[in-house]
Amino acid sequence: MRMSKFYLPTLREVPSEAEIPSHQLLLRAGMIRKLVSGVYSYLPLGLKVLKNVEKIVREEMDAAGSQEVLMSAIQPAEIWQESGRWYDYGPEMFRLKDRHEREFCLGPTHEEYFTDLIKNELKSYKQLPLNIYQIQTKYRDEKRPRFGLMRSREFIMKDAYSFDMDEEGLKKSYKEMWDAYDKIFTRCGLKFKIVEGDSGAMGGSDSHEFMAISDIGESQLAYCDSCDYAATDETAHCNYTINEIDESQLEIEKVHTPSVKTIENLTGFFNLSADKFAKTLIYRVKDKVVAAVIPGNRELNEIKLVNHLQVPEHELELADEKTIKEVTGAEVGFAGPIGLQEDVILLIDSRVAKMKNVIVGANETDYHIKNANYAKDFQGEVVEDLLLVREGDACPKCGSALKIERGIEVGNIFQLGTKYSDSLNATYLDENGKEQRFVMGSYGIGINRTMSAIIEQRHDDKGIIWPLSVAPFHVMITIISSKKEDQVELGERLYRDLKTQGLEVLLDDRNERAGVKFKDAELIGIPIRITVGRRANEDVVEYVVRGKGEKIEINTDEIMKNVKKEFEEQGLNI
Numbered sequence: 001m002r003m004s005k006f007y008l009p010t011l012r013e014v015p016s017e018a019e020i021p022s023h024q025l026l027l028r029a030g031m032i033r034k035l036v037s038g039v040y041s042y043l044p045l046g047l048k049v050l051k052n053v054e055k056i057v058r059e060e061m062d063a064a065g066s067q068e069v070l071m072s073a074i075q076p077a078e079i080w081q082e083s084g085r086w087y088d089y090g091p092e093m094f095r096l097k098d099r100h101e102r103e104f105c106l107g108p109t110h111e112e113y114f115t116d117l118i119k120n121e122l123k124s125y126k127q128l129p130l131n132i133y134q135i136q137t138k139y140r141d142e143k144r145p146r147f148g149l150m151r152s153r154e155f156i157m158k159d160a161y162s163f164d165m166d167e168e169g170l171k172k173s174y175k176e177m178w179d180a181y182d183k184i185f186t187r188c189g190l191k192f193k194i195v196e197g198d199s200g201a202m203g204g205s206d207s208h209e210f211m212a213i214s215d216i217g218e219s220q221l222a223y224c225d226s227c228d229y230a231a232t233d234e235t236a237h238c239n240y241t242i243n244e245i246d247e248s249q250l251e252i253e254k255v256h257t258p259s260v261k262t263i264e265n266l267t268g269f270f271n272l273s274a275d276k277f278a279k280t281l282i283y284r285v286k287d288k289v290v291a292a293v294i295p296g297n298r299e300l301n302e303i304k305l306v307n308h309l310q311v312p313e314h315e316l317e318l319a320d321e322k323t324i325k326e327v328t329g330a331e332v333g334f335a336g337p338i339g340l341q342e343d344v345i346l347l348i349d350s351r352v353a354k355m356k357n358v359i360v361g362a363n364e365t366d367y368h369i370k371n372a373n374y375a376k377d378f379q380g381e382v383v384e385d386l387l388l389v390r391e392g393d394a395c396p397k398c399g400s401a402l403k404i405e406r407g408i409e410v411g412n413i414f415q416l417g418t419k420y421s422d423s424l425n426a427t428y429l430d431e432n433g434k435e436q437r438f439v440m441g442s443y444g445i446g447i448n449r450t451m452s453a454i455i456e457q458r459h460d461d462k463g464i465i466w467p468l469s470v471a472p473f474h475v476m477i478t479i480i481s482s483k484k485e486d487q488v489e490l491g492e493r494l495y496r497d498l499k500t501q502g503l504e505v506l507l508d509d510r511n512e513r514a515g516v517k518f519k520d521a522e523l524i525g526i527p528i529r530i531t532v533g534r535r536a537n538e539d540v541v542e543y544v545v546r547g548k549g550e551k552i553e554i555n556t557d558e559i560m561k562n563v564k565k566e567f568e569e570q571g572l573n574i
């Protein structure tokens with residue numbers, strides 16, 4: 001491709017709307033443009049990368065024996081009503097009606113649709129196992145679309161679904177997808193960790209998430225260096241224990257604590273550490289109010305709360321001031337487990353149930369209660385674990401100190417079991433002619449999110465550093481002066497030659513200043529850069545690999561040797 005003809009609108013300024021490097025660079029490198037919040041178009045350079053990521057995904061999915069199909073984005077409400085997710089999916093689902101008032105959605109995912117397809121097509125155990133996938137556009141009305149392609153409202157997902165006769169078959173399919181994902185993200189040049197995930201709305205038992213390590217990641221993962229334990233913080237069991245001291249239970253005592261509301265202020269006021277307090281968090285779940293009591297020095301894990309209550313995530317919200325006043329009889333900041341309105345569902349983290357003489361809110365403005373003890377002074381449902389893990393907590397598997405890191409969830413794999421075949425009544429006939437439910441798995445990869453994650457991990461202050469595997473072009477040739485005949489001639493010749501070697505080449509033949517050309521080259525991050533300049537008449541060019549920094553002067557007949565070496569180093573052949 002010739003830069004002079006290429007639709008590549010690069011930007012010098014950092015767009016103010018973009019908070020993170022990948023979003024800024026995607027815009028600046030002329031790869032994407034925003035239509036409205038969370039909705040983007042791909043310009044030629046962006047589309048090339050997107051297609052390269054898709055190609056890797058396709059090759060590995062095909063190699064793993066999955067077969068590609070393409071389903072519609074529009075799905076009728078009925079199949080979602082049957083599975084129960086028409087309601088559970090909540091406001092994230094884009095819903096619409098046709099001219100006959102029939103309800104539809106724009107598919108946020110396709111479990112129902114694939115199950116429905118297969119149940120009508122596949123009748124015999126002889127046709128199992130089956131694994132099918134698509135690379136297709138998904139729609140989700142995200143609460144907070146942000147970070148460009150990372151969390152958008154229209155995005156491209158590779159979603160695969162496996163159908164097996166039994167659990168054993170599912171385990172095998174799951175492992176095949178695990179291995180395929182491992183290869184995909186490795187080929188994409190990502191540093192990633194595989195962690196246990198929350199099955200949440202998907203149902204089913206086992207699930208894993210593939211996390212690209214990044215400080216801007218929206219997910220946190222807890223992992224152990226001493227063993228192989230790794231899980232998202234939503235899932236990780238919190239092994240926090242309290243020192244059970246041999247102390248007798250004292251009588252409760254009301255203490256005047258004017259305007260002392262937060263744990264931070266309370267620790268100062270009482271001159272005690274945060275672990276001597278229990279905090280009570282009030283939530284609304286539709287028309288019910290839930291109070292969760294946890295140790296004062298810890299955070300609540302809302303996913304564990306939602307899972308315990310068995311309600312969809314979108315139903316849980318922190319209670320507003322009015323509700324808090326109603327159920328506690330006090331201003332915000334004084335809630336506690338003693339004397340809450342009767343219909344409040346009171347959940348007590350198991351650690352609080354073991355704490356002695358704890359300080360809690362008094363459910364009276366400007367008051368707290370000292371020496372509260374579970375069972376004697378307050379009752380409620382004790383829940384084993386409502387806490388968010390924290391760096392240093394004991395690993396649930398081996399007891400060593402856990403570490404916490406941030407990650408971008410680029411893909412996940414779920415063992416669905418019979419959740420969807422049960423609800424949608426999807427069966428096959430086994431060897432004995434008996435009806436059995438399909439045992440299913442589902443497997444997603446965010447194609448555009450993967451693209452963002454690659455940029456997030458591979459950039460510097462000048463621009464993107466693409467790995468050859470997904471780079472929009474392998475080589476960029478910059479002609480320093482388009483007025484110098486020998487430079488133009490050599491540039492053109494190399495452009496032709498390298499293309500015939502099977503390389504994707506971008507030729508900067510624009511009539512621009514060298515500085516502008518170099519800035520653009522660094523911004524768009526083509527891995528191999530050849531500069532044709534003052535030594536063109538000697539057949540000598542400058543050669544540099546983006547991100548490696550060492551510029552060398554080489555004769556043109558050495559170019560291919562260097563290019564091949566770079567391909568090899570990145571694990572590729574040409």
Ligand code: ATP
Binds near residue numbers: 142
């Ligand atoms: P998240 O927790 O980030 O919202 P999810 O659990 O909702 O992700 P899935 O429903 O499992 O994600 O979707 C499969 C994959 O699709 C994810 O691993 C992610 O890579 C991608 N994905 C999900 N939501 C978005 C989005 N809004 N924008 C871009 N990619 C997304």
Ligand code: MG
């Ligand atoms: Mg989501």
